[in-house]
Structure formats: C-alpha cells, structure tokens
Amino acid sequence: MxxxxxxxxxxxxxxxKLTIKRVSKILNQKKIVYEIIFVDDDSTDNSEKVYKNFKTSKTKFFLRKxxxxxxxxxxxxxxxxxKFNNLAxxxxxxxxxxxxxxxLIKEFNYNKHDIVIGSRKMISSKKVNLNPLRFYISNLLNMVTNRLFELDLKDPMSGFFIIKKKIFLNSKRKLFLRGYKILLDIILSSRKQLKIKEVFINFKSRDKGFSKMRLKILLQLIIFMIVKFFTKIK
Ligand SMILES: Nc1nc2c(ncn2[C@@H]2O[C@H](COP(=O)(O)OP(=O)(O)OP(=O)(O)O)[C@@H](O)[C@H]2O)c(=O)[nH]1
Ligand SMILES: [Mg+2]
Structure with a gap:
C-alpha cells in the first residue's frame, strides 16, 4: 500500500532536517511507497528555507496563507x-x-481498518511526557469524550494516525475544522461505523522549538465537543 x-x-x-532524514530513512528501508507532505502555516522562522536545503524527491512543501x-x-x-489513498x-x-x-503502517497494511491510531499510554504524566496539568486535563477530556460520544478509545485526541482517504472524503462535509483534534472531528463526522484500531506509541518529549498548545485551543475543543454533541448523527 x-x-x-x-x-x-x-x-x-x-x-x-531530522524529520525528513529519519522518516525517509525508515520508509526507504522498509520499501514503502510514500510521499511526505509538509503543510506550513506561514511560519516566521525560515522553515521553508530550511526545507529547501533538505528536501528529497519524495517530499513536498505547501505554504498555507x-x-x-x-x-x-x-x-x-x-x-x-x-496523491495516495492512505493518509498518515x-x-x-x-x-x-x-x-x-x-x-502503524504494518497494522494498517495487514488488517482492514479504516483508521489506526497511535495512542499514548495515558497512565502517568512522565510516560507520555506531558506536564501533570496537561496530563490530567487530557485524561479528563478523553473520559468525557468517550462518555458523550459512546466511544471506547484510549487516545481520541492523538495527532498520530492513518486513515483511508475515502473515510476522510466521507466525513468532509460535516467537519468542524478548527483546532487540534482533526482525528476526533473525522471520527465524529463519519457517516459510517468505523473500524478503528489503537496501537500504543512512545511519545517523546519535544527537544527543539516551541509548543503551540494554548488555552485558546482548549476552548476551541470544548466548543467543538458541544457542537458535535448537539449535532450527533448516529
Ligand atoms: N500547520 C500548522 N501546524 C501546526 C499548528 N500548530 C501546531 N502545528 C504543528 O502540529 C504539530 C503538533 O503541535 P505541537 O505544538 O507540537 O503540539 P503538542 O505536540 O500537543 O505540544 P507539545 O507536546 O508541547 O509539543 C507540530 O508539528 C506543530 O508544528 C498550526 O496552527 N498550523
Ligand atoms: Mg509537539
């Protein structure tokens, strides 16, 4: 695939640089056919210039203005x-x-899932490299999400997943499209019952650069959940 x-x-x-190098290296080693698409939200730190120094024939860069x-x-x-039908x-x-x-790719290749989620093991703040406050807020939000939407997911807020393009296309019209939780947005907007598999991942701490997580994003998430709850389609 x-x-x-x-x-x-x-x-x-x-x-x-390291993202391109590490991701490309392992995908090449495993002989996976791929493209890497960076979507840059008009960064102010020369990201595009850096990208141009390290791009390969399989990477693309899009600026979103x-x-x-x-x-x-x-x-x-x-x-x-x-350009491919499987989106990671x-x-x-x-x-x-x-x-x-x-x-995640192995799981997606060999079993017929609609979505495979790379889930953080939310058992201690240290294990998932989150500060205690973010850890507890995340856990609380996961619990509320599962309850409200009758899901049973360990990490519905994960930003690491693979999805079939047709599942995305199916949910497109109903997406809320704001904030960090595009995975949950797609799951809640899908018109069919989805086959979802979670695979536990190692969530590393951020070495370089800055977190973009802000209070505004948390508020967006709460509004998103309220809207989705009142427009539930199932
Ligand atoms: N295009 C785009 N990318 C974003 C935006 N906000 C964050 N990102 C990227 O999305 C990814 C996740 O964002 P982070 O800020 O690392 O969020 P996080 O991993 O929850 O927070 P940390 O654990 O503190 O790093 C990173 O690759 C960010 O550069 C945005 O508004 N637009
Ligand atoms: Mg991060």
Missing part, C-alpha cells in the same frame, strides 16, 4: 494534496517516532 504522510508544521525550522493558522485545516489541506498524519517536532510510524 502507498502512503501520503502529512506533517503539519508551524515554526519547526529546528526539526525539519489563510489566517488564522489552524492545525486541523492544515491537515485537511494536506489530505487534499495527497504525524507531528513535525519528532515527538512521534518513525519506528512507531512503521508499526
């Missing part, structure tokens, strides 16, 4: 540019490891 790997970035100049910048919209922008999404700050990408 062939994969389009979508990597949304905002001010990740310090991580682009729409304002305000938005992670979900960037991912969807990347989906629309993808991962962070561009090396928190998602190339080894885990291979594990």
């Amino acid at each position: 062939k994969y389009s790997i979508i990597i949304p970035i905002f001010n990740e100049a310090k991580n682009i 729409d304002k305000p910048r938005d992670l979900s919209r960037s991912v969807v922008f990347g989906f629309k540019k993808a 999404v991962m962070d561009g700050d090396l928190q998602h490891t190339p080894n885990d990408l291979i594990n």
Whole structure:
C-alpha cells in the first residue's frame, strides 16, 4: 500500500532536517511507497528555507496563507494534496517516532481498518511526557469524550494516525475544522461505523522549538465537543 504522510508544521525550522532524514530513512528501508507532505502555516522562522536545503524527491512543501493558522485545516489541506489513498498524519517536532510510524503502517497494511491510531499510554504524566496539568486535563477530556460520544478509545485526541482517504472524503462535509483534534472531528463526522484500531506509541518529549498548545485551543475543543454533541448523527 502507498502512503501520503502529512506533517503539519508551524515554526519547526529546528526539526525539519531530522524529520525528513529519519522518516525517509525508515520508509526507504522498509520499501514503502510514500510521499511526505509538509503543510506550513506561514511560519516566521525560515522553515521553508530550511526545507529547501533538505528536501528529497519524495517530499513536498505547501505554504498555507489563510489566517488564522489552524492545525486541523492544515491537515485537511494536506489530505487534499495527497496523491495516495492512505493518509498518515504525524507531528513535525519528532515527538512521534518513525519506528512507531512503521508499526502503524504494518497494522494498517495487514488488517482492514479504516483508521489506526497511535495512542499514548495515558497512565502517568512522565510516560507520555506531558506536564501533570496537561496530563490530567487530557485524561479528563478523553473520559468525557468517550462518555458523550459512546466511544471506547484510549487516545481520541492523538495527532498520530492513518486513515483511508475515502473515510476522510466521507466525513468532509460535516467537519468542524478548527483546532487540534482533526482525528476526533473525522471520527465524529463519519457517516459510517468505523473500524478503528489503537496501537500504543512512545511519545517523546519535544527537544527543539516551541509548543503551540494554548488555552485558546482548549476552548476551541470544548466548543467543538458541544457542537458535535448537539449535532450527533448516529
Ligand atoms: N500547520 C500548522 N501546524 C501546526 C499548528 N500548530 C501546531 N502545528 C504543528 O502540529 C504539530 C503538533 O503541535 P505541537 O505544538 O507540537 O503540539 P503538542 O505536540 O500537543 O505540544 P507539545 O507536546 O508541547 O509539543 C507540530 O508539528 C506543530 O508544528 C498550526 O496552527 N498550523
Ligand atoms: Mg509537539
């Protein structure tokens, strides 16, 4: 199977080189047919210049100029540019490891899932490299999400997943399209019952660059959940 790997970035100049090198290396080793698509939300740190120094024949870079910048919209922008039918999404700050990408791909290749999620083991804040406050808020949100939407997912907020393009296309019209939770948005907007598999991943701490997580994103998520709850389609 062939994969389009979508990597949304905002001010990740310090991580682009290693991301291209590490992800490409393992995909080449495993003889996977792929393209890597960076969607840059008009970064202010020379990301595009850095990209040009390290690009390969299998990488692409798209600048998204729409304002305000938005992670979900960037991912969807990347989906629309993808040439393959299997869409993988991962962070561009090396928190998602190339080894885990291979594990997700293996699971996606050999079993007929609509979505495979790279899930963080949310058992202690240290294990998932989150500060205690973010860890507890994440856990609480996961619990509320599962309850509200009758799901049973360990990490419905993950930014690391693989999805069939047709599942995305199926949900497209109903997407909320704001904030960080594009995976949950797609799951809640899908018109069919989805076959979802979770694979545990190692979530590394961010070495370089800055987190873009803000209070605004949490508020967007709460509004998203309220809207989705009142427009539930199942
Ligand atoms: N295109 C685009 N990418 C974004 C935006 N916000 C974040 N990103 C990228 O999305 C990925 C995840 O964002 P992070 O800020 O690392 O979020 P996080 O991993 O939850 O937070 P940390 O653990 O603190 O790193 C990274 O590759 C970011 O560069 C955005 O508004 N637009
Ligand atoms: Mg990060």
